[in-house]
Amino acid sequence: MPELPEVETTRRHIAPYLINNEIKDVLIYKGAERLAISHTASEMIRELVGRRITNLERHGKYLLFLLDDNRTWVVHLRMTGALIISKPISPKQKYERARIILDNDNVLLFDDMRKFGTWHIVKNIIDAMPKIGPDAYSSEFTVQWLLEKLSQRKIPVKSALLDQKIVAGIGNIYADEACFDAGINPNRSSNDLSLHKVKLLHGSILSVLDLALGNGGTTFSNYRDGYGRAGNNSINAKVFRREGFECSRCDGTIVKIKLGGRGTHYCPSCQK
DNA sequence: ACTATGCCCTGGGTGC
DNA sequence: TGCACCCAGGGCATAG
Known part of the structure; x- marks a missing residue:
């Protein structure tokens, strides 16, 4: 996607x-x-x-x-x-x-x-884009902005990352990958993160997006680039569509749950 | 004001 | 082999 x-x-x-x-x-x-x-x-x-x-x-x-x-x-x-x-x-x-x-x-x-x-x-x-929030790559998307928006809501962190009013550009793949990278359980309530965790999450969002962009995007099924080719980033997915596999960071196993109607992948051992 | 759910759509996968 | 069913999910409309 x-x-x-x-x-x-x-x-x-x-x-x-x-x-x-x-x-x-x-x-x-x-x-x-x-x-x-x-x-x-x-x-x-x-x-x-x-x-x-x-x-x-x-x-x-x-x-x-x-x-x-x-x-x-x-x-x-x-x-x-x-x-x-x-x-x-x-x-x-x-x-x-x-x-x-x-x-x-x-x-x-x-x-x-x-x-x-x-x-x-x-x-x-x-x-055409009512109520849209700052692009993830814009200068307005700061730690302070993310902290403020997360603290105003009581929804799972992952759902907050998917909310384009909070930050624009993240979808289901990078929401899961950013939560993993930051070591945050996607089900944690958005108003329950310390400043330290929000800083980590902000950095993780930018680093998973950068890695994917550097590899021409992620193709799991349908995505094709401007020349009709698949992206090369799926090899970098640590949790997305990796349920049942061993976690790359600890001895846990990646699980898949339903969260906000979306398939959600994470490691219960190291994402707290 | 908030959060949760259903809808749009088609192909791929599964179970009988 | 065939057929019914479910799942995938971004953003919007609607319900509670």
Whole structure:
């Protein structure tokens, strides 16, 4: 599932093919019209065609395509979405839901098996990402911010990491990995962590994201980068989908539980 | 104000 | 082999 490192990897791959190029045509295939949230699919096509992409940014898991009319095309890949640069004559892919044709003759494929991905076109990006918190890589995401937000809530730490109002960009994989790295039981109440533990957790969040980004993201099943390739970071997972295996830090065994409706992996021996 | 649950969607896995 | 069922989960709507 694309989280911050995967979305950032995609952004870096596709940006050079898009910036300063004009959108010549857009196809949204039959059955995929629901991806268009702020407009109907046909309206969205009309709004995009003829626009030049001036920059490509990211906030959390959202990709922000800045357009030359000062609006922003906001894309969220959700669970199985991918944006892949391709050649103009490439045949339609099995799960290709939309296709953007550029005036440099490259095409951008929007591939999304489960059709959860969303598109908005907005004047103010807040309309596409209401109440979103600071990006995990931004200067606003400090230990102090994390401490304040965790202390205001009484939810499991892992659930807090998944809450994009607290910090934007973490999904199920890196929430589990960050809790492991910090030695925190994901079920611990968020308002129950010492300053020392919050400092550890903040550092762990950044280090697991950095490691994943350095390896081009994590692919367990569906994630593909801007060239359609799998990421290389799954070998670095210490707990995610490792239930039944020995812990890499102690003699415990990784377990899998359900927490907030999400599969959650941790070591009961060394995560307290 | 808060937290918890169901929904969207499709493929892969499991059990009978 | 086939078929029914469950699971995967990001963000939103709704319920309590």
